Amino acid sequence: MNAAPSWRRRALVRRAINAAITLTICLFALFPILWGLSTSLKPSGRILAFPPELLPSQPTLEHYRLLVKTGIHGPLANSAIVSFATVVLALVLGTLAAYALARFEFRGKRAILFAVIAIMSIPLPSLLVPSFIFLALLGLTNTLTGLALLYTTYQLPITVWILYGYFRTIPREYENAAMIDGYSRLEALRKVVLPLSGPGLIAAGLFVLTFAWNDFVVAVAMNSSEGARTLPVAIYGYLGFFGREWGPLTAAAMVSVVPVIVIFALFQRYFLSGMSGGGVKG
Amino acid sequence: MSAVRFKGVGKRFGSVVALADLDLEIEPGEFVSLLGPSGSGKTTTLNLLAGLLPIDEGEISIGDRVVNHVPPDRRDIAMVFQNYALYPHMSVHENIAFPLRARGRALDDAKIDAMVTGVAGKLGIGELLARYPKELSGGQQQRVALGRAMVREPKVFLLDEPLSNLDARLRLRMRRDLKALHDALGATIVYVTHDQAEAMTLSTRVAVFNHGRLQQFDTPEAIYHRPANIFVGNFVGEREMNLIPGDLAVENGASVVRGRGMAMALGSASPTFSAAAGSRVVLGVRAEGIVPVADPMATDVPARVVATERAGPEVAVFASAGDGIELCCRAEAHAQFGKGQAIGLRFVPEYLHLFDAGSEKSLRIRGSTKEE
Numbered sequence: 033m034n035a036a037p038s039w040r041r042r043a044l045v046r047r048a049i050n051a052a053i054t055l056t057i058c059l060f061a062l063f064p065i066l067w068g069l070s071t072s073l074k075p076s077g078r079i080l081a082f083p084p085e086l087l088p089s090q091p092t093l094e095h096y097r098l099l100v101k102t103g104i105h106g107p108l109a110n111s112a113i114v115s116f117a118t119v120v121l122a123l124v125l126g127t128l129a130a131y132a133l134a135r136f137e138f139r140g141k142r143a144i145l146f147a148v149i150a151i152m153s154i155p156l157p158s159l160l161v162p163s164f165i166f167l168a169l170l171g172l173t174n175t176l177t178g179l180a181l182l183y184t185t186y187q188l189p190i191t192v193w194i195l196y197g198y199f200r201t202i203p204r205e206y207e208n209a210a211m212i213d214g215y216s217r218l219e220a221l222r223k224v225v226l227p228l229s230g231p232g233l234i235a236a237g238l239f240v241l242t243f244a245w246n247d248f249v250v251a252v253a254m255n256s257s258e259g260a261r262t263l264p265v266a267i268y269g270y271l272g273f274f275g276r277e278w279g280p281l282t283a284a285a286m287v288s289v290v291p292v293i294v295i296f297a298l299f300q301r302y303f304l305s306g307m308s309g310g311g312v313k314g
Numbered sequence: 315m316s317a318v319r320f321k322g323v324g325k326r327f328g329s330v331v332a333l334a335d336l337d338l339e340i341e342p343g344e345f346v347s348l349l350g351p352s353g354s355g356k357t358t359t360l361n362l363l364a365g366l367l368p369i370d371e372g373e374i375s376i377g378d379r380v381v382n383h384v385p386p387d388r389r390d391i392a393m394v395f396q397n398y399a400l401y402p403h404m405s406v407h408e409n410i411a412f413p414l415r416a417r418g419r420a421l422d423d424a425k426i427d428a429m430v431t432g433v434a435g436k437l438g439i440g441e442l443l444a445r446y447p448k449e450l451s452g453g454q455q456q457r458v459a460l461g462r463a464m465v466r467e468p469k470v471f472l473l474d475e476p477l478s479n480l481d482a483r484l485r486l487r488m489r490r491d492l493k494a495l496h497d498a499l500g501a502t503i504v505y506v507t508h509d510q511a512e513a514m515t516l517s518t519r520v521a522v523f524n525h526g527r528l529q530q531f532d533t534p535e536a537i538y539h540r541p542a543n544i545f546v547g548n549f550v551g552e553r554e555m556n557l558i559p560g561d562l563a564v565e566n567g568a569s570v571v572r573g574r575g576m577a578m579a580l581g582s583a584s585p586t587f588s589a590a591a592g593s594r595v596v597l598g599v600r601a602e603g604i605v606p607v608a609d610p611m612a613t614d615v616p617a618r619v620v621a622t623e624r625a626g627p628e629v630a631v632f633a634s635a636g637d638g639i640e641l642c643c644r645a646e647a648h649a650q651f652g653k654g655q656a657i658g659l660r661f662v663p664e665y666l667h668l669f670d671a672g673s674e675k676s677l678r679i680r681g682s683t684k685e686e
Binding site for chain 1: 364365366385386387389391392393395396397399401402403412413416417418419462466472
């Protein structure tokens, strides 16, 4: 190895430094989650032990068992249903709106695009009271439907914006070709544009999904019934339930974090190319 | 195969007139090129015919049917795009089969497969059916695009600069293939191009466009030898036309153009020329209409060689004549002309075109006594 040319050694050193920096940043970002994971696996008595230990010396699943016993699956299912419905609704409506904005010239188009951006800049908390009144008038408080509709409303602007940008990177010729080949515009959208929009759809979908899955503020404001409780609200419940019970709390948090991490890991490649608004097309 | 008719067709984009008052009748089975520089209205014409743009005024019909309000998918046309627009997420087979799977065709898979294989065989892309567009070369993509258009046996083929993305050699070969294809299919083809050589070699008739207006619609022969105006004369042909402004005079029964310090004889005066005598004209002459001769005293127009350019089998000679106007002429390959050499220029009357200086229209096209 000592015969290795100097440029190769330098490249190696540089790569090592890169790796070290990346690792440090990752550890820094991941530490709370790792700490939560570790805490959730410790018996209650040892959680606040000093000195703290990162790797639990007596790992246990007792907190997870408690979650199952207290019925975490209810809120888990609620969150899954609401998130799924929100993603589907936002993508369907967002696709149609974004496609129209990307392809047609019509009066008020600029105003709509401006509104889409303007709405994104309104802070969510300021919308809570009007949203609640509106939802109450419709009789949709304490329902999953109400939540899904609200989430869709909040997330539609960003969905439209991402898809609008993505559709504009797809050459019109594909649709023109499809229409001349005997397909209507909607069929062309479905058979040609959407299959080419995977990265854009995934990027928008992940945005919506993380919002709907993680939202606490809206859910806690709109719902007070146990039946429509979503996971983030349920986690909060574990905090107060047994005083400061860190074990069940972190265990519930882990349950909530894992699905999002898995989905992101699966789609991260598309997410990045979708966000950079283009991606590779044949 | 069907006839295509434009009647008083116009199209505006905002305040820009993209196409004005177009009348064009294409016979069934014709190969018609729409030729012009970019922004001349040729692509607009094609898109109007395809139904990709709404038409502002006038009437377009395919066969006996007025198609103004017929959407593209109902016009029974096929189109090959400049960038081919092959669907990237589909294999070659799926691309070619795509038009056959459109609603309302109701073909079963076996039939579709037979048609796709048949067309692919004709185009020599039978081995590529399982590949994806990005795995193909430009020429192969071109063939797939043609196959997708051919497979449905449409009434009219629309080709939008289909060869412009290919390299020069391949373009020449595809040109021949396209012509053979037209002969074999006998289909009506409307072909958009800015390449005059493509238009002249492929077409039965050429429609030349400029500034949204049809300038001339005629056979390649007529377009080349009897251009309707200065634009057509200048746009068609390998090189720019030499344009010499001057005054037309009739002397002793022969017409002469005097201008830029030269006098050019046009041969015997036709009635049209006689009528135009005394007016300002522009004499247009292609390189092959001026013959350089070594002896400066042998002709009426002495000149000096500025540059020579070997172009294949012949030599282009750029010579300065009269008051310094630079003219391009064509000499045989073995001719030796050195830079700075004094020569004479002989104008070939058959190749001279006379245009009115104001309207830029040809003075020869009507009432001329002599045509090539």
